[in-house]
Amino acid sequence: MTVRSIVRIDEELCNGCGLCVTPCAEGAIQMVDGKARVIREELCDGAGFCLGVCPTGALSIETREAPAFDREAAEAHAQAQPTYITQRCFRCDAGEDRAVLLPCRSQGHSLWVCTRCLPVLIHG
Numbered sequence: 001m002t003v004r005s006i007v008r009i010d011e012e013l014c015n016g017c018g019l020c021v022t023p024c025a026e027g028a029i030q031m032v033d034g035k036a037r038v039i040r041e042e043l044c045d046g047a048g049f050c051l052g053v054c055p056t057g058a059l060s061i062e063t064r065e066a067p068a069f070d071r072e073a074a075e076a077h078a079q080a081q082p083t084y085i086t087q088r089c090f091r092c093d094a095g096e097d098r099a100v101l102l103p104c105r106s107q108g109h110s111l112w113v114c115t116r117c118l119p120v121l122i123h124g
């Protein structure tokens with residue numbers, strides 16, 4: 001065990017939408033009984049890529065004692081149980097095969113936007 005950053009999921013706020021599963025490249029988050037859960041703490045690197053997509057604010061990063069992040073275990077887990085779901089840009093519908101996508105928040109919604117449409121959002 002070590003003191004480090006790790007994802008915290010507020011079960012009361014989680015609505016079970018599942019949006020946080022895909023951004024977790026390590027496969028640390030999965031849906032269990034309709035709620036998001038960190039299934040094995042050693043798979044969570046605490047990077048927080050899942051935070052931006054949560055529509056309810058259920059996800060946060062906390063610093064506490066937890067098993068150290070195990071990169072080899074995370075890579076093995078991600079290959080054995082792929083949870084990857086392809087995403088599309090909410091403006092132009094480009095998929096990841098055509099553009100780099102980033103998570104963003106707009107008017108209370110969690111969305112994916114491609115790097116070609118992002119300047120329009122920034123500059124209008």
Ligand code: SF4
Nearest residue numbers: 014015017018020054
């Ligand atoms: S994105 Fe937020 S509300 Fe949706 S499943 Fe994950 S923690 Fe729950």
